[in-house]
Each structure stands twice: as C-alpha cells, then as structure tokens.
Amino acid sequence: GESVGLHLPTLSVQEGDNSIINCAYSNSASDYFIWYKQESGKGPQFIIDIRSNMDKRQGQRVTVLLNKTVKHLSLQIAATQPGDSAVYFCAESYLSGNTPLVFGKGTRLSVIA
C-alpha cells in the first residue's frame, strides 16, 4: 500500500501471477483517481483512471477498484510480466473543486521470473 513512512513499500510477485497494489487516499471529496507506472529512468506513465461514480474499471490486463466508503483504491494486474516491474503510484483529485492532483509515494513492484 501507500507509504506513510520513509521506505517505499515493495511487492514481489511471481511471473504469471496476479498483482494487487493498494492505495489509501486522504480526501473524502476526491472524485477522480489515476494510477501511474514509473520505470527506472523514465517519467510516470498513465495506466488507468476512474471517477467516483464508478467502483470498477477495466483496461488491458489492469483493473482499478474504488471503495469510497473506506477511501481505498487498488490496481490489479493480471498475469504479471517482467515488464510490469516499476514503481506504481496513485493520484487523487477533486475535479469539481478544480484542485490539482495529489500523488502518493508509490509501491515498487518486482516481478520474479
């Protein structure tokens, strides 16, 4: 999940298994959420987003789940591949209030071949 300390949480997954990365967001008014993937030496890459009127959205091999009751967001990656190894972080925004994105610290996903 998202770090509240100095260390980046790490998730190690066997190649081919499913990965679940969690994020606890802070603002109950947030109505828009994004997951980004950042590989070493590169900038954050958009993966998938979801608005608060939905609780699930699927992309290619990825699914985002939103639980507004407990302010929790998760990213599920199916059949994890070595190329999925990266830092993943969520971002939240209150679009109706025109507030900027607020980013979490991220989770490092390591895929074991």
Place this chain on the structure above:
Amino acid sequence: ETGVTQTPRHLVMGMTNKKSLKCEQHLGHNAMYWYKQSAKKPLELMFVYNFKEQTENNSVPSRFSPECPNSSHLFLHLHTLQPEDSALYLCASSHSRDRGDQPQHFGDGTRLSIL
C-alpha cells in the same frame, strides 16, 4: 515517445550557475506543469500554466522561475540553486486545467544535480 519531451535529460551545475530546463509537448494540450520528484517523497507540484497563464505557484522559491511562451513550450529557469534542489524535475501536460480534463501526461524528466 511520450509526446512530452524534456531537455536536457541530465544537468550538473554549481550553486552560482544559471541554467534552464526545457519542456515541449506535441499533444495539442493547453495546460503544462512542473513537478519536483525527490527520493522517497511524493511528486511535488511546482507550477501550473493554463492557456499560457500561470494559475498556480506552489510556494516555490524564487530561484526557480517558470516561463510559458506558448501552450507547447515550458521552461524552468534556475539560478543560485541549493544542494537540496537536486532532484528529478518532471514536466507534464493535460488538455486544460479546467475540471474534467485530466489525466496528465509526463515527460521523462531532467535529473538535476547541484554541486
């Protein structure tokens, strides 16, 4: 190809130098952003431009000076920086700063080291 290009990719400078970071986006977006990414910290928003107008300055020290001559280009002018300014500086763009016009698309950043 991310659609957002940042130059240089790496920059080493002394505390008394003056340098500029450049960002160019080829996505037809109208909002551009500067972020600072330090180790073990979340992305920190620095500046936002929407249709060439600066809409946010997130309490950034004056030794960082942004410039947005048009919707496709963004600069960050640096002078008299401190060692704690060493970080990855990321540029991003989005359709516009208005509500509903996310997400942001990022460049690969400039790795800045202050000696």
